[in-house]
């Protein structure tokens with residue numbers, strides 16, 4: 039059978055190979071410590087599950103949902119932004135309900151760009167951004183995220199031609215994969231840059247709840263004028279361990295929100311209303327569960343980084359997200375080191391080059407296993423005598 043050209047243009051799923059290798063090793067009965075994935079390991083807090091159970095019994099929720107999400111969730115998103123970031127959001131015009139932010143990030147280029155327009159993406163970056171590039175047939179330019187610049191893009195390093203052509207810009211802090219965080223000043227600079235060059239900004243705030251060392255991650259919308267140029271996408275996947283529930287939202291500039299809603303009117307019929315109802319409960323009830331989760335990730339980070347330093351590995355602690363971005367030993371590429379860890383230490387990690395050219399020289403380690411397993415992982419690496 040012959041299928042569409044678009045299907046053939048879709049980027050290869052770099053991490054599918056890793057998953058296959060890990061599964062094959064597990065099938066051999068090997069005790070693999072899987073640090074390669076980005077799937078929260080804890081269950082959804084019980085008060086949110088209870089809210090879903092109750093909402094699922096309401097026959098009103100068995101019907102088609104309103105196309106643009108239930109009003110309770112849009113209001114909860116606005117209340118959440120007011121409470122957490124002191125940002126005013128109009129629940130009618132400035133919120134779009136998403137079936138997870140992956141959808142929002144992939145459909146946004148389709149909604150706001152035309153084929154051949156230019157999008158600016160971070161390198162390294164979340165690979166799914168590339169799916170949106172392929173589906174919308176847009177031109178991609180990358181912004182290197184380098185350690186010496188705290189993994190923030192340097193707008194002044196872009197050529198005049200790229201700055202003039204760019205119409206959409208993606209950012210993501212706390213950052214996957216580098217663990218870098220953004221400052222309010224950086225977001226203010228982003229607003230100035232976007233205004234000067236008429237670029238739409240989409241900030242992917244997937245790890246918004248996970249900041250370390252007492253630093254609460256900054257929302258892009260806290261920067262003055264941010265709503266003039268962009269939106270922020272927020273997912274419940276990480277903040278409340280709800281990755282399987284597929285629920286998130288976009289907030290910000292009303293015109294961009296309308297564009298997202300319009301494309302979604304054609305693609306989806308919104309999410310199961312009971313899930314939306316439970317999401318509203320998650321956003322508006324006690325946030326103690328999120329604080330405990332954040333503390334868990336910080337403890338794991340501390341164990342990983344302390345242990346890595348103990349064996350002589352020159353690593354830098356991530357400031358947020360649930361990932362650590364670690365340099366590979368001299369003499370190895372990212373893929374070689376990843377393969378070595380799997381073969382000789384039964385440890386799975388994500389090879390940095392899978393996130394882009396500037397990911398070469400790193401591996402990404404997920405903080406999604408217990409402190410004990412992280413300690414054991416470093417002990418296994420110690421035996422390889424690489425540092």
Ligand SMILES: Cc1ncc(COP(=O)(O)O)c(C=O)c1O
Nearest residue numbers: 138139140164214244273275286
């Ligand atoms: C940077 C980043 N953005 C977006 C997502 C997608 O989250 P979801 O589709 O679950 O909302 C992820 C998930 O891993 C992510 O790491």
